[in-house]
Amino acid sequence: MSQSTNNNWIEVCKLDEIPPSQARTVNAGDVQIAVFRLTDDRVKAIENRCPHKNGPLAEGIISGDDILCPLHNWRIHLDDGQVAAPDEGCVKTYTTKVENGQVFLSL
């Protein structure tokens, strides 16, 4: 899926400001981005909008490297934004990095 590549890093928050295995919602103009802190402290970011009924993905349950949408349990892979079968669709993903406990997004 389309992933932004110009490495224009934006500071988001500190890693410990995201509760473990949960997410924060980030406002970036017209778009909301869900930034997830996985069990092993890797950070993933995708648009906070399920392709099914626009469910806020940040509120879902993290299952491995997937997020389960809180509205109808669609399973979305956080790496590539692909929706797991039998459902279909794709969510925009964003590159992230963590440096010195600081989370960055590339937009």
Place this chain on the structure above:
Amino acid sequence: MSKKKLVMIGNGMAGVRAIEEILKANPDMFDITIFGAEKYPNYNRIMLSPVLAGDTTIEDIILNDEKWYSDNDITLHMGKRIKEIQRGYKKVIAEDGTEAEYDNLIIATGSNPFIIPIPGHDKQGVMAFRDIDDCDKMFEAAKTYKKAAVIGGGLLGLEAAKGLMHLGMEATVIHDQATLMNMQLDTPAGEMLRAELEDQGIKFKTSTLTTEVVGDERVTGLKFKDGSTLDCDLLIMAVGIRPNMALAKDCGLFCNRGIVVNDYMQTVTDPAIYTVGECAEHRGIAYGLVAPLFEQAKTLAYMITGQGLKAYEGSVVSTKLKISGVDVFSAGDFMGTPGADIIELMDKVGGVYKKIVLEDDKIKGVVMFGDTADGPTFFQWMQDGKDVSEQRSTMLFSASGLGDSGHSGVDLAAEMSDETVVCGCNGITKKDVVDSIVKGGLTTRKEITACTKAAGSCGGCAGLVDQILASTLGTAFVESEHDPICGCTDLNHEQVKEQIKTKKLTMVREVMNVLEWKKEGCQVCRPAINYYIGMLFPEDSKDDRTSRIANEKMHANIQKDGTFSVIPRIYGGETTADELMKIATVAKKYNVPTVKITGGQRIDLLGIKKEDLTNVWKDLDMDCGYAYGKALRTVKTCVGSNWCRFGTQDSTSLGIHLEKQLDRIWFPAKVKLAVSGCPRNCAEATIKDVGIVGVEGGWEISTGGNGGVHVVATELLCIVETAEEVEEVSKAYLQHYRETGRHNERCAPWQKRVGLEGIKALVVDNLENRKALVERLHTYLAQQEKDPWAERIEDAEKENSKTFSEYKLIDIPVRVEAS
């Protein structure tokens, strides 16, 4: 000691059943060799018709695969026809020269289809319907030819016709009698069957004798006695079978209609030779149904293995069949002599017909069409000579058709005696089925069939087996009893709960690791594990918020647009002007788009943004209403004796008290209570998880109701005198539910599953246990002292709070445009 040599000619259902019985009786006694003329292992001949009709496949009807023969060290010669038995040398010789010596020989050659020797019967395209090869021939023929005729309106003929239709041929059945299946059905039942089959597209010519098969090399038509004709290019003869006794005759065994045997299935001529099945004639009868053959097999096995004498005294047969999707049953003298005492039920539209012929209040014969569930019971009553004068007014109304309330709540399966034969094909009694369920812990019909063979042959008794299953397991019967929680694990709820308890696992991840979860856990299993941990170890575990679904994590209900709804506690549904003003102020301040009174007497503020939640809660300054969780939602009350002129009890006060007592408890699923002040029941208590209704001098507590998709009324748990007892019993009941309910299982299905009587015993009658339950609930409650909203408000007000930081949005100075 070397084993004795046992040879069997024939590899069909009766013979192989005899071998199975012998192996059961003494697995090490014989070296066994079996010769079968067909090139298949033992298959279920009864199921050939469904194979033809495309409902099943050859593989599926194999009863004993080749592995079974090798596992039991049986030498199997498939496709080898025996041409001679040399009794003097005690050996048999196959057409290809293979020889086998025997100490004991079983002849189980079955029967041959009868071909009527009318002119032209030997033309191409004229065939029988008896084995897999015949099936193959019919499959082949249907590719080239389109018009089939079937002579014989018995079971086999009708099923052949059905199968041919399925293969795309036109099928006409010619029957010499007026009534189809006249051996098993009376005229009305035969008519109903005919109408049903005509609907399915089969044509009939009844009371018609065929006199000639016409055509050159291949059949092109039939001539009938009345001068009429019929064009056809395939002709199936299904007029009956004849015992196959040529080999026996040739070696000098006494034969009449079949090979004559004594009561121990030994041939009367040679005690070393036994015979079983359709080729055997016992007391003048050669049976063609499966059930008697299986009885014979058992007798033979007893005798040949020296287990003692178990004489076979002949069988009284009943017929229970499924023909082209229609169930039919008959037994005894179902025609009835003129003037006989007959009770009948005829529902032409519904396709049900039942007739019982009585004599001196005893059943003489039964014929049933469409609904045959009670057939075996009637058959048993007939054999027992039971006096049915008490049953006669209700016996035709099937228990299966009346649902739970039928026969004044009496379950037919429960009423059947242990000896009642359930599966006529395999001679399986109710006791056999029940034993297999109880001892084997079986929960599905499939398992029962695998274990006992019941419902494994014609399948006509499948419904009955289900009934017995349901009645044996009680109302707890659910197909999915052993289903795993979800795709992440093979364990079911009970197993997971048990493992958490015995291994003292107190973290969700730990549970998934130790119990070898296949996946990362999902929205089904993780909340379940989290609940079980919290329920089992209230003092030694911490709630795992990452394993809670959005509503329970956020303490508000997520709505379709991603906003939330907020419902504060209004205990017992009784509010005040001050409270209402607070709510109104909040609604104005946050521009709440919708304010709604809920079905449970609460006020719902809908459309609140995530980032506003903590502020809304703070401004409301009311307790969290738990309207989002698997928790006590509301205690609905009526105004009760304080105001109502009919009120007998103070329902509002009790409701408020209960709601305060049961607040902040996680349950397997949501819980709703209601308290009504009198039996007019304005609070609708009888569709709640726990419903309390005030009566003169006390309270009725009823439980397990539900007002959702499936409306369930509560069942009476007990009547108590005081409000204190109501509190204690309700707490004990709910704690018992917390401990034994499955996650996401409401009280109604839980109560149905575990049974009200058991619950009563534990939470009402056993006072000690009742107190212990309440105590455990209190231990749990002691750990839940903080209101979740208050907790989050507190956290939000801290500098740099991190615990519940997900309520706050992060703004970054970048504009990403919507795609």
